[in-house]
Amino acid sequence: MQKIIDRFISYVTIDTQSDPKSTSTPSTAKQWILANRLVEELRDIGMQDVSVDENGYVMATLPSNTDHEVPVIGFIAHMDTSPDFNGTNVRPRVIEKYDGKDIVLNEEENIVLSPRYFEDLVQYKGQTLIVTDGTSLLGADDKAGIAEIVTAMEYLIGHPEIKHGKIRVGFTPDEEIGRGAGKFNVEKFGAEWAYTMDGSQIGELEYENFNAAGVTIRIKGKSVHPGYAKGKMVNSMLIANKFANMLPPKEIPQRTEGTEGFFHFHSIKGDVENTVLEGIVRDHDFDKFEARKELLQKIANELNFRYGNVITLEMEDQYYNMREKIEPVFHIVEIAEQAMKAAGVPPIIKPIRGGTDGSQLSYMGLPCPNIFAGGHNFHGKYEYVPVQSMQKATEVIVQIARLTAEQQAGL
């Protein structure tokens, strides 16, 4: 157990926060520190073809140890941490035999990780937890995934009696800013399918995510002295308000769950003359997703008709539901499910209310479901990871490697 703890801590104490405002890849130079470290470590444990490309993508191979033809599979995790919360000076704390009570993260600032708010904690009573000191995120998202993949590869190298095909591993920068898959060289990776180790609690297995689009609504008004504005002034802020009110009021993030889609405005900037409304559209169902975009267009047309071409609407698709790409190769989900059961982990299969690197990779020709990495409360100071969950994730990787070889050999 100590080994995976040490490995995990050695990663999270390296600051790898990504930056959405940067245009370079990786978006922050500090991600190179972890990338280069991983290259060294992968070589040290005996991986082959270890490489890092000019964009900071780390790849390596564990060669096959069987004579059978086995499909090449891959495991992927991301190196960056979220720009939403401080990722500098991460000081992880290991709590052994968690007693199920409040955990004081920071006495000075009275920051407490409590099972009263975070009910999931209760299920880890008696286990070893890694928590923050309350001033930063932890970075289990997704350094737990990296630690699990590296540990699983090391285990397979040390246990040649476990037969497996060729396995590729990939560590990407900039997932948290939506660019992890962007410069991923699928051809160079050369796997038939892969798994991202980037889910949350133990058991999670995901192959369905949102269809996603970004929306920018620009509204032009007409500013006139308010005392003499009758019949002349057009207040762009009020039209923005009208626009928002013409959408179905219950289809918003705070009133939806499961496979229910929504519209969400996350920014409004305006004055009388100009207002810009920015938002997102999300739906698991592709037809409903398209219908949502059509509704936005219809409202824009209606308001343009009423006020005289005041609105320009820009919509851009961001990613799609990977289910469409996974269903034709569903055995890759079944192998993961069997692997979890073999590791004694009951699978929790549910649609992701978001996207993953895997959804983009699936559309780039690398079908890529998502598996739990074990952490909770991502992107904030309450983030924690149970060490036993990391160990189970490691075991799941080993089992997937074994099962893929066995099934192909028809054993």
Ligand SMILES: [Zn+2]
């Ligand atoms: Zn992640």
